[in-house]
Each structure stands twice: as structure tokens, then as C-alpha cells.
Amino acid sequence: MLSSKPQLPLIQFQSERLTRAELIDLYSAMLKPRMIEEKMLILLRQGKISKWFSGIGQEAISVGVTKAMQEDEYILPMHRNLGVFTSRNIPLNRLFAQWQGKASGFTKGRDRSFHFGTQEFKIIGMISHLGPQMGVADGIALAHKLQDEKKVTAVFTGEGGTSEGDFHEALNIASVWDLPVMFCIENNGYGLSTPTSEQYRCKDLADRGAGYGMESHIIDGNNVTEVYSKVSEIAESIRTNPRPVLIEFKTFRMRGHEEASGTKYVPQELMDEWEEKDPIINFENYLLENEILDTDKIQDLRNDFQKEIDENLQIAFAEDPVSSSYSKELEDVFQEFKYEEFTHFNEVENIRFVDAISQSLKESTARHENLVLMGQDIADYGGVFKITEGFTDKFGKDRLRNTPICESAVVGTAMGLSIKGMKAMVEMQFSDFVSSGFNPIVNYLAKVKYRWDQNADVVIRMPCGGGVGAGPFHSQTNEAWFTKVPGLKVIYPAFPYDAKGLLNTAFNDPNPILFFEHKALYRSVRQDVPVDYYTLPFGKASKIKEGTQVSIITYGAGVHWALEVLEEMELSDAELLDLRSLQPLDIDSICESVTKTGKAIVLTEDSLTGSFASEIAAIISEKCFESLDAPVMRVGSMETPIPFARELEKEYLPKDRFREKLQELIEY
Structure with missing residues (x-):
């Protein structure tokens, strides 16, 4: 404690071991x-x-x-x-x-x-x-x-x-x-x-x-x-x-x-x-x-x-006031990344979503010798979803690091690794916990390239989503927290094939990436996936079903809900677009589809207020207005925190409301 009369000793300079110079x-x-x-x-x-x-x-x-x-x-x-x-x-x-x-x-x-x-x-x-x-x-x-x-x-x-x-x-x-x-x-x-x-x-x-x-x-x-x-x-x-x-x-x-x-x-x-x-x-x-x-x-x-x-x-004063251009400012938000396509051979195996994530992590860690994986319990235990089980035997504990429960400093540590020319992955045990590491993501990683030309070569994996009865702190889908922030890329696959190829690309990209992985899809969705290494580009949506009656635009678990509803309703002429990548967003594919069908419905697991679905709806209204035959419709979860009990969670999630809204749009 400072007192009003501190006892300050005289400065005793010790110079015996220092030279005159x-x-x-x-x-x-x-x-x-x-x-x-x-x-x-x-x-x-x-x-x-x-x-x-x-x-x-x-x-x-x-x-x-x-x-x-x-x-x-x-x-x-x-x-x-x-x-x-x-x-x-x-x-x-x-x-x-x-x-x-x-x-x-x-x-x-x-x-x-x-x-x-x-x-x-x-x-x-x-x-x-x-x-x-x-x-x-x-x-x-x-x-x-x-x-x-x-x-x-x-x-x-x-x-x-x-x-x-x-x-x-x-x-x-x-x-x-x-x-x-x-x-x-x-x-x-x-x-x-x-x-x-x-x-x-x-x-x-x-x-x-x-x-x-x-x-x-x-x-x-x-x-x-x-x-x-x-x-x-x-x-x-x-x-x-x-x-x-x-x-x-x-x-x-x-x-x-x-x-x-x-x-x-x-x-x-x-x-x-x-x-x-x-x-x-x-x-x-x-x-x-x-x-x-x-x-x-x-x-x-x-x-x-x-x-x-x-x-x-005088040199500084003589310099003209700073000037720039719209394109130059945008160019400096991200580190330049030239996507390199790695194609796969014909050999495939039928694996789960969670296996595809694990394969990508293993392949990318082997490919990038400067990549460090960090997260709670990810080493010997393999993480709560067992995605990195057995990795320590292959890569050692220097590169596969259990972290204390301190999300903010771990994200900061990832940024420091990038400053030294390394790559880092941070696994949020659940995407909900990212709130404890929010500041360094949105204020450091996202802004550092634009501010002083230093990239943040960091991938943050985000196990997310409901449907598993995990309650308000383990079930959020919080992608909209980050799609709003310039300088972050946000990826959200719905299938094992996409998950592996996009995650491989994420580790090649030198920019900060939020990679969302829906927990309910981890072990419920299987697909034939190439056994070897391959990549998929960001910013390119996947057309799951082609049609002319209505455009359904969604991502993550919403893709699977839409497929189930279309089958139940026996709708064969609906077009289904899986975005896969939210930032960057494939606006061209969205507009192409809506221009063709004249009707659009956007489905998200998030609640609607401030959601990314609302942003997509605004884009469609602005760019495709003259092609629309009906209002752009949005469907999302209830405006409440996500509840625990299965019956309440079922009511919270938008699948049933999507069916009703889709029918309303078709009949408009």
C-alpha cells in the first residue's frame, strides 16, 4: 500500500561490474x-x-x-x-x-x-x-x-x-x-x-x-x-x-x-x-x-x-496524410492465401463425422511439422470426444498439449506461436466455452493482420450444437458471434467428406479460422470418405438437391433436418444449398439458386435475432429482390437459452417449425 509518506531509500547505483561504456x-x-x-x-x-x-x-x-x-x-x-x-x-x-x-x-x-x-x-x-x-x-x-x-x-x-x-x-x-x-x-x-x-x-x-x-x-x-x-x-x-x-x-x-x-x-x-x-x-x-x-x-x-x-x-510532418482505397483496406484484413487443391484417389472408407475430423487432424499434423495442437484433455485422454486418441504416440506431448482451463491465455499462446512462424490449433472443449477466450479472438487474432501486417495462423475447433440434451452451456451454436467480426473465417460443415477436406484447408490457410463441428453429427452421420489427404475450397457452397420450386439455404445440422423434412413431405423439386463456409460466403450460389426458384427459406439452429440466417435473408432481399415471388423466410430456434430436457429441447429446435414454414412458402 502506498502511504502519504513512503520511506524512499536513496538510489544506490552498483557499477562495479559495469564498464564505463x-x-x-x-x-x-x-x-x-x-x-x-x-x-x-x-x-x-x-x-x-x-x-x-x-x-x-x-x-x-x-x-x-x-x-x-x-x-x-x-x-x-x-x-x-x-x-x-x-x-x-x-x-x-x-x-x-x-x-x-x-x-x-x-x-x-x-x-x-x-x-x-x-x-x-x-x-x-x-x-x-x-x-x-x-x-x-x-x-x-x-x-x-x-x-x-x-x-x-x-x-x-x-x-x-x-x-x-x-x-x-x-x-x-x-x-x-x-x-x-x-x-x-x-x-x-x-x-x-x-x-x-x-x-x-x-x-x-x-x-x-x-x-x-x-x-x-x-x-x-x-x-x-x-x-x-x-x-x-x-x-x-x-x-x-x-x-x-x-x-x-x-x-x-x-x-x-x-x-x-x-x-x-x-x-x-x-x-x-x-x-x-x-x-x-x-x-x-x-x-x-x-x-x-x-x-x-x-x-x-x-x-x-x-x-x-x-x-x-520534419520527415514525419512532411509526409502527406494517410490515404487508401476501399479495395486496399479489404485486402489487408486477411493474409493472402492461394488455395492449393489436393485431389484424392478412389479408395474410400465409410466413416463417421468424428472420424473425418480425426483423420484431418492426424494428416495435417504430419504434413505441418510446425503445427501444435492444444486443448483440455486432448493428449493421452484423447479429448472428451476421443478425436485425438492415440495422437501422443505418433506426435508426442510437445506437439499435442493438454492445457489448463484458461481459454483466453491459450488463444493468446496460439497467437504467440504464429508470431514465431508456427501454426496452432486450439480445441474448445465445447464451443460454449469460447466466451472465456472471446477477447483475444475478436480483438487480437481478428485484427492483427489489418493493424500491423502480422497474420494469426490459428485454427479454433468448436464442437457445437444441440440435439444431445446437454443444456444451456454445452449446446449453443454460436457462429454468429464471429461471422460479425472482420478478420475471422468461419467454417461449418455438415458431412464427413466436407469436414475432412475443409479442415485440411483450414490448416493450410494462414488466417484465424473458427471451425464449427456439430456434436450431434459426430457419431450419427456416416459417409464414404477418401482415405488419403485432400482439400476443399472455402467460400463454395454445396448443392445437395437441385430443384426449381424453392431454395432452402442452411448449414450444419440444418442440412440434415431439411433432408428429413423434404423426404417426409415428398418434395422432389426443392433446391437445397449447404453453405459449408459462412465467412467467406458463397453469395453467387445463393443468388443463382434464388433467382432460379423465386422463393427462399433460410434455416438455422441459432435463434433468429442477430443470427447469420438474418444476414443471408438480407443479402437475398437486396440482391435478388426482382426475382422473388414471396417474402424471404427465416426459421430458427426459440428466443430462449437452449434447455436441457429432451422434450423442451425438441420444442426449442426449429425442425418442426421449418416444416410448417416451408409449406407456407410453397403455398404463397
Whole structure:
């Protein structure tokens, strides 16, 4: 807890083990971001940048950690870590352009401040939700470990961020898997205006390491020699003996959370006492007293930095405002993927839907040596549906990984693997549980390519759907949660043949894919499926039945319900379209069918409000209006959570209502 009169010790710089050049380099590395910040605060008041999160007073942490790491080791910083970027020697004109929303910045004007990454400088920026970068660090570190690289990954968070579930999930995964990660907490006293006394009850945040069986340290975050020396020692130890380490840096935030918030809520005496502990002024005095630097040399450094700042600002200011085009913006949402068709031979076997999924997983894991499969109970146990049973014997536990129950950090880990050039699959034990991992999917995976040109090579498998009496938390079909989000591909097959071919394609595609697998179809639907490897394209619907009377458009279990109803009603002239792929969507096949029949009914297992069926109906109304002989009809489940009792579930699901609605449409 921060008191109004904290007992702050004098900074005791330990330089015996550091050379004169190292000491000067540390001072210079802190001075540069301080001078940039002072300039940015002026530009903020002039309206030339839109927002600023100040790290003044915390430079020793960013600089000390970065200098302690190797240049090819990844760092995941936050808002107050300008010293990370400058210590990695990122060209200032690009940083300034980033903050002004110019094209030569790292996000082409699509995101602001430090919300970006750069593979060139091995820096992976944060998103505003603060927590997901912790899991991403786990993924990068896992890749290092799997590739037998003696590297460490550093990830930053503030004391406020340690309350987020992502923090705890990421520490747990790193601990269980012995991942080489340094979790760096910058404890600067306040989360916006909330003091630490209202954020947590433990004496030191480093104490939390014990709960994860994790080594932890407390370091004076204003003492650059202590930061650099201790972090260097810890990092080298981790490279030799891979494991996670929690480091709490004690420091203080000398300016507002961001400049608009100010610091009126901070007692003035507290500000005064921490101002006396300024990391740069104190270190400068130390270097002067020990005749390591003189005032002339300091002024020379200041002059050089001022010149560099001014010159690079002029480059950024001179750049034209960012511009783009409709097509270019759309092109940058997904990583380019050139579909490669693998055809199969004639040998087939009659297998279940669940077997087709298992075959694809086995074939794709063998084909892609950099693919890691992750999920709860998927290793020796084979998963709750036994889809990966026996996989550990073939691929080992490094590539087939049981995860703790922490969906958010596991998705983040998958993103980190992709950053290191690997592929990842995450099995949600049930698609319902994806809500616990929703944020990194829709805010990290979906947006990362558009934001800073980093793809997310991740497949998330989603066992979904009702009809099995599993109740509200194991029976949802929640595809509409994701079809709304640009940057995600959503696949939803209805047959074993399609499931195998489309899942194989999913693992070839370098973009984030939600792959829905209906549980009720797992063991109830069989089909002749090629025994060898093959692929099917995304965005191409399958015409199950051809006709001219009415177009039935559906996917998943709805395809089988429609087939049953058509047989019961003895309707031989209805056209049945199985979408298979929801994003991308085969709009051409939908319009071709509706234009031919003049009548359309869209069937979904989801409830109708906000459903993907509603989107399809809107597309048909917009594009096929002149061909319609009747209103576009939709059929979905009841507007309630899905119930448990079989009798209630039967009433909830839309099969019987579909029969009535189809008859109504035919007679219209």
C-alpha cells in the first residue's frame, strides 16, 4: 500500500561490474526517450498528436530490461515503454509517423500510439485490453522452447493489469509448461486514479509468484544499474534453465494515466518524494560525481538527440496524410492465401463425422511439422470426444498439449506461436466455452493482420450444437458471434467428406479460422470418405438437391433436418444449398439458386435475432429482390437459452417449425 509518506531509500547505483561504456550507454539510452517525451508533450498541447501515455520517471525499467536482452529476443511492451523502442533503435521518423497516423508508421494509420508490432525489431505491442499480450508471450516462449532456441521473452504489464484474468492464466500456463518468460510488472502506484491499496491486498505483487510455483524478484525500478544487472543475470539463467520468472519493478507514475487525466488525485508530498528519485537526474549526478561523464559530454548528447528528434519530426510532418482505397483496406484484413487443391484417389472408407475430423487432424499434423495442437484433455485422454486418441504416440506431448482451463491465455499462446512462424490449433472443449477466450479472438487474432501486417495462423475447433440434451452451456451454436467480426473465417460443415477436406484447408490457410463441428453429427452421420489427404475450397457452397420450386439455404445440422423434412413431405423439386463456409460466403450460389426458384427459406439452429440466417435473408432481399415471388423466410430456434430436457429441447429446435414454414412458402 502506498502511504502519504513512503520511506524512499536513496538510489544506490552498483557499477562495479559495469564498464564505463556500459554506464554511459545506459544513461544515453534513458535520456533519449525522456527528451522525445518532453517534445511529445509540447506537440500534444499543439494538437499535433492525439494522445500520450507518459513514461517519465520509469525509463530505467524499459532501458534496463531491453539492454539486458539479446537483439533477437522478443519484448512485449506497453504504453509507458518508449525506452524499449528507442533502445532497439527503431527509426524515429517511423515512430513519429505512427503517432501522427501516417502511412510510414507501423499501422498505416489504422491504430495509434504503441498498438503495433514489428518483426524487424522483435517488439510486439499491446492492445487496449492490456491482458492478452501475456498469453502471446507464452506462445513466443513456447516456440523458442520447441525449436530448442536458448532465448527468453519479456512481457510488461502494470500493477493494475495484474488483476486481469489473462495475467493469472498466462502465469499458470508458463509455470506448468516451464516457459522462458520474464513477466515484468511496472508497479507505478496507480491504475489511472486507483491507488494500489484499492487494487490488491498482498504486500508485494512479487508474492503472487509463489502461488504459481514461480521464482520472483523485486527490483528498484528507478535504479538503472540494478535493473540492468539483475535482469541480465535472470535472463541468462532462464536461457540456460528455461522457466518463467516474475519481476516486480517498484517505481512511480509522475504524470497522468494519459495527459488528459492529470494527477490531482495524487498527494503532492508523494509526487515530491518520487520526483527526488528521478532515475535520470540521479544517475546523471552519479556519473558526474564519479567523473564518468562531464557536463560538456552531457550537453553533446542532448544536442545530438535534439537534432535527431527535430530532423525526424520534419520527415514525419512532411509526409502527406494517410490515404487508401476501399479495395486496399479489404485486402489487408486477411493474409493472402492461394488455395492449393489436393485431389484424392478412389479408395474410400465409410466413416463417421468424428472420424473425418480425426483423420484431418492426424494428416495435417504430419504434413505441418510446425503445427501444435492444444486443448483440455486432448493428449493421452484423447479429448472428451476421443478425436485425438492415440495422437501422443505418433506426435508426442510437445506437439499435442493438454492445457489448463484458461481459454483466453491459450488463444493468446496460439497467437504467440504464429508470431514465431508456427501454426496452432486450439480445441474448445465445447464451443460454449469460447466466451472465456472471446477477447483475444475478436480483438487480437481478428485484427492483427489489418493493424500491423502480422497474420494469426490459428485454427479454433468448436464442437457445437444441440440435439444431445446437454443444456444451456454445452449446446449453443454460436457462429454468429464471429461471422460479425472482420478478420475471422468461419467454417461449418455438415458431412464427413466436407469436414475432412475443409479442415485440411483450414490448416493450410494462414488466417484465424473458427471451425464449427456439430456434436450431434459426430457419431450419427456416416459417409464414404477418401482415405488419403485432400482439400476443399472455402467460400463454395454445396448443392445437395437441385430443384426449381424453392431454395432452402442452411448449414450444419440444418442440412440434415431439411433432408428429413423434404423426404417426409415428398418434395422432389426443392433446391437445397449447404453453405459449408459462412465467412467467406458463397453469395453467387445463393443468388443463382434464388433467382432460379423465386422463393427462399433460410434455416438455422441459432435463434433468429442477430443470427447469420438474418444476414443471408438480407443479402437475398437486396440482391435478388426482382426475382422473388414471396417474402424471404427465416426459421430458427426459440428466443430462449437452449434447455436441457429432451422434450423442451425438441420444442426449442426449429425442425418442426421449418416444416410448417416451408409449406407456407410453397403455398404463397
